[in-house]
Amino acid sequence: MNALEVRDLRKVYRNDVVALRGVNLEVAEGDFFALLGPNGAGKSTLIGIVSSLVNATSGEARVFGISVQKERSRAMAQIGLVPQEVNFNQFEKPFDIVVNQGGYYGVPRRQARERAEYYLKKLSLWDKAFGPSRQLSGGMKRRLMIARAMVHEPKLLILDEPTAGVDIEIRRSMWKFISEINEAGTTVILTTHYLEEAENLCRNVAIIDHGGIIENTSVKALLGKLQVETFVLDLREPIETLPEVDGIEIVRRDASTLEASIPKSRSLNRLFRVLEEQGVEVISMRNKANRLEELFMRLVGIDEEAA
Amino acid sequence: MSVDVSAHSYWIGYKTILIKEVTRILRIWPQTLIPPVITMTLYFVIFGSIIGRRVGEMGGIDYMEFIVPGLIMLSVITNSYGNITSSFFGAKFGKHIEELLISPLPPWIILTGYVSGALFRALSVGFLVWLVAGFFSGFFMHNAVVTISILVMTAVVFALGGFINAIYAQKFDDIAIIPTFVLQPMTYLGGVFFSVGLLPGLWEQVALGNPILYMVNALRYGMLGITDVSLGLAYFMIVLFGTILGGVALYLLKRGTGLRT
Numbered sequence: 200m201n202a203l204e205v206r207d208l209r210k211v212y213r214n215d216v217v218a219l220r221g222v223n224l225e226v227a228e229g230d231f232f233a234l235l236g237p238n239g240a241g242k243s244t245l246i247g248i249v250s251s252l253v254n255a256t257s258g259e260a261r262v263f264g265i266s267v268q269k270e271r272s273r274a275m276a277q278i279g280l281v282p283q284e285v286n287f288n289q290f291e292k293p294f295d296i297v298v299n300q301g302g303y304y305g306v307p308r309r310q311a312r313e314r315a316e317y318y319l320k321k322l323s324l325w326d327k328a329f330g331p332s333r334q335l336s337g338g339m340k341r342r343l344m345i346a347r348a349m350v351h352e353p354k355l356l357i358l359d360e361p362t363a364g365v366d367i368e369i370r371r372s373m374w375k376f377i378s379e380i381n382e383a384g385t386t387v388i389l390t391t392h393y394l395e396e397a398e399n400l401c402r403n404v405a406i407i408d409h410g411g412i413i414e415n416t417s418v419k420a421l422l423g424k425l426q427v428e429t430f431v432l433d434l435r436e437p438i439e440t441l442p443e444v445d446g447i448e449i450v451r452r453d454a455s456t457l458e459a460s461i462p463k464s465r466s467l468n469r470l471f472r473v474l475e476e477q478g479v480e481v482i483s484m485r486n487k488a489n490r491l492e493e494l495f496m497r498l499v500g501i502d503e504e505a506a
Numbered sequence: 507m508s509v510d511v512s513a514h515s516y517w518i519g520y521k522t523i524l525i526k527e528v529t530r531i532l533r534i535w536p537q538t539l540i541p542p543v544i545t546m547t548l549y550f551v552i553f554g555s556i557i558g559r560r561v562g563e564m565g566g567i568d569y570m571e572f573i574v575p576g577l578i579m580l581s582v583i584t585n586s587y588g589n590i591t592s593s594f595f596g597a598k599f600g601k602h603i604e605e606l607l608i609s610p611l612p613p614w615i616i617l618t619g620y621v622s623g624a625l626f627r628a629l630s631v632g633f634l635v636w637l638v639a640g641f642f643s644g645f646f647m648h649n650a651v652v653t654i655s656i657l658v659m660t661a662v663v664f665a666l667g668g669f670i671n672a673i674y675a676q677k678f679d680d681i682a683i684i685p686t687f688v689l690q691p692m693t694y695l696g697g698v699f700f701s702v703g704l705l706p707g708l709w710e711q712v713a714l715g716n717p718i719l720y721m722v723n724a725l726r727y728g729m730l731g732i733t734d735v736s737l738g739l740a741y742f743m744i745v746l747f748g749t750i751l752g753g754v755a756l757y758l759l760k761r762g763t764g765l766r767t
Contacts, residue, residue: 212767250608253767272511272610280608286601295529302522303609305515347605 200264202228202355202386203249208258210244210410218244220410221258226388226403228263228354231381233397233418234390236407237499242390243283245407246359250280262355276304279353281344283360283390289333293324296332297347304351311350318346322376338365342373349380356380357388362396374400394495398422408499429487432457435480444473458487511610519611520619527593527623531630538589538627539634542581546635549577550642553699565701565732571646574639575726576698579660581635583693583718584685586628586661590620590668591681598672603765613759617669617752624665625658632657646729652737653728659744660721664689666751673755673764692718697726702734717743 203226210219219241226232236242247253249260251271260267265274287296294315301311319325322342327335335343341361348356358377362370370393378400381387391397397404397418404421406414414421437454447470448460459470474481531538550570558569565572597603606616636645647653667684675681696718705713713719714735724740727733733740758764 247767251766252604252607254762272612275608276511276515276610278608282604284601286604288597288600288602295526299522299526300605300609302525303519303606303611305511305518305610307518308522 200228201225201261202230202263203388204261204264205245205249206259206261208245208248208260209256210241210248210253211256218410219248219255219258222407222410222412224405224412224415226386228386229381229384230386230403231378231401232386232388233401233404234388234407235394235397235404235495236390240407240499241410242407243359244410246280246357246388246390250278250357251275276351277354279348279351279356281341281348281356281358281361283363285340285344287332287340287343287347289331291332292329293319293332293335293343293346294328296343297350300347301350306351314350314352315346318349319343322346323372338369341365342369345373345376353385355386355388359390360392361389362391362393370396406495406498414498427460427462429458429460431485431487432459432474432481433483435482438479442474442477442479444470516611516615519609520615520622523606523616523619524622524626527589527620528626530593531589531623531627538585539630542585542631543634543638546577546581547638549573550639554642564704565734567730567732568643570643571730572701572726573699574636574643575729576696576722578632578635578639578657578729579718579722579725580693580698582628582632582657582661583664583689583721585631586624586664587668587671587685587689589627590624590665591672591675591685593623594620594669594672595675595678595681598675598765599678607762607765613756617666617755617759620669621662621665624668625661628661628665629657632661648731649728651728653725656721656724656728656740656744659741659748660725663744663748663751666748666755669755670751670758673758675764692716693722695719697722697734717747720744 203224205222205224208219208222209217211217222241222245224245234242234245244253248255249262249267251267251274255268260274262274262277265277267274291299294312297315297319298308298311301314302308306314315328316325319328322345324335324339324342324346327339332340332343341363345358345361348358356377361377362373365373374396377387377389389397389401401418404414404416404418405412431452434455434457441451442449442457444459446462446465450458452458461467461470471481550573554570554573558573561569563569563572594603597606668681671681671684695713696716697713702710702713702719702723720735720740720743723733723735724737724744727737727740
């Protein structure tokens with residue numbers, strides 16, 4: 200059974216802005232799924248409709264076969280949502296926020312307290328559980344929203360940019376936690392701007408742009424479509440003349456840094472051989488962008504310089 | 507894994523909203539419970555004790571006793587309305603209303619939870635004002651069933667009204683306009699301080715169009731055994747307003763007006 204099925208979903212806001220233009224999407228049960236797209240592409244509207252915060256203009260969303268539009272209560276019982284913006288009462292204590300959310304989903308208070316303790320400890324928030332939540336840092340607030348979304352142990356967890364603005368250490372611990380949740384059987388849908396996150400965590404991906412799905416495949420298959428990869432080469436000495444290698448586009452970033460765009464059909468060995476012949480010594484090399492990021496930018500037509 | 511929806515899960519959801527509301531009211535008690543008691547004490551001192559001594563009797567009873575039901579009703583109405591507008595609009599403004607909107611709870615449970623919270627505050631304040639009134643005029647009760655039922659039903663009606671106000675409100679000013687410019691004048695003109703029979707002909711007819719007059723008089727009957735209007739008509743008016751406002755509030759909540767885009 201699919202964890203999520205979206206059929207011909209359209210959303211036209213009152214100001215005539217068309218946010219979704221007949222979106223079709225399926226997410227299999229147990230999947231770790233990335234929903235990617237530039238700002239304003241329709242990701243949040245799609246998540247809003249699935250979580251019933253936004254009314255669809257037409258079409259249907261089904262969660263584990265239950266229609267969000269026709270059986271809202273049953274459908275919502277399956278979902279845990281971590282929204283993009285902080286949306287808890289900052290005058291309440293983290294422990295109370297998590298326990299109360301459990302209550303809204305019918306989790307008995309005693310059980311909700313036990314689960315709140317478990318998830319707050321798991322997300323390293325237990326020492327802050329009984330202080331004012333407004334004093335939590337940005338990263339802590341995001342982790343609190345994950346604990347809140349997990350208290351009723353949903354079958355589908357939707358995370359809308361959960362690691363935005365979170366430092367790398369916390370981000371990695373959040374990835375580990377979310378991966379564990381997924382391994383335990385919870386389907387995870389993730390939207391993120393960190394494409395490294397999607398590449399490392401997710402098995403399948405959909406790219407949404409201008410209110411429509413422009414790509415929906417596995418991360419592996421998507422990366423297979425990457426025909427040209429761009430590398431940044433740091434040189435030991437500044438060079439005056441740009442080296443020329445047949446079939447490889449080389450541009451100068453500054454006097455001692457080059458960018459080489461290499462089609463998959465060409466060998467990296469060939470590049471280094473020519474550079475060596477021309478007396479150019481490379482001291483380090485890295486991808487210009489994350490591979491998925493490079494592909495993403497090409498698919499949605501973002502100008503790389505502007506990006 | 508996951509929960510399913512049932513009457514029991516709804517009951518837990520309702521209790522959670524109520525516990526959250528009661529906790530909020532008690533946490534900020536200097537804002538929620540004390541100010542109305544101080545205001546009513548001043549009313550009793552100024553209108554009851556100082557001016558009331560010169561007025562003497564109204565409707566055949568001591569003026570101080572006469573104003574007690576009206577002042578209790580005034581505090582019940584303003585606190586019921588004020589609690590739900592500030593709490594629900596605050597949740598909307600702070601976006602934490604989304605915690606409830608994404609939950610499986612149906613609109614009628616959310617509405618019942620918030621109305622119950624408002625009822626708790628309205629009756630708590632009403633009880634405290636009654637204690638203060640007892641200090642000035644002694645305790646009296648003609649019919650406890652009428653007194654309690656009228657207080658509860660009136661608090662529910664104004665909680666529903668406040669809920670609708672909060673749904674439409676876009677900014678904090680929007681939840682202050684109706685209490686200041688509609689509720690307070692209607693309550694003062696609803697016979698809190700005078701018997702409607704004292705008004706000249708046309709104004710008496712105008713006053714009879716004010717629903718709060720029926721609530722104040724029904725409570726006055728419950729506490730003192732006197733009323734300017736029929737008790738049956740008073741109950742009818744309260745049920746009528748409650749049904750209309752409850753229906754509108756549920757419709758708006760289900761539709762997601764002001765809450766879902």
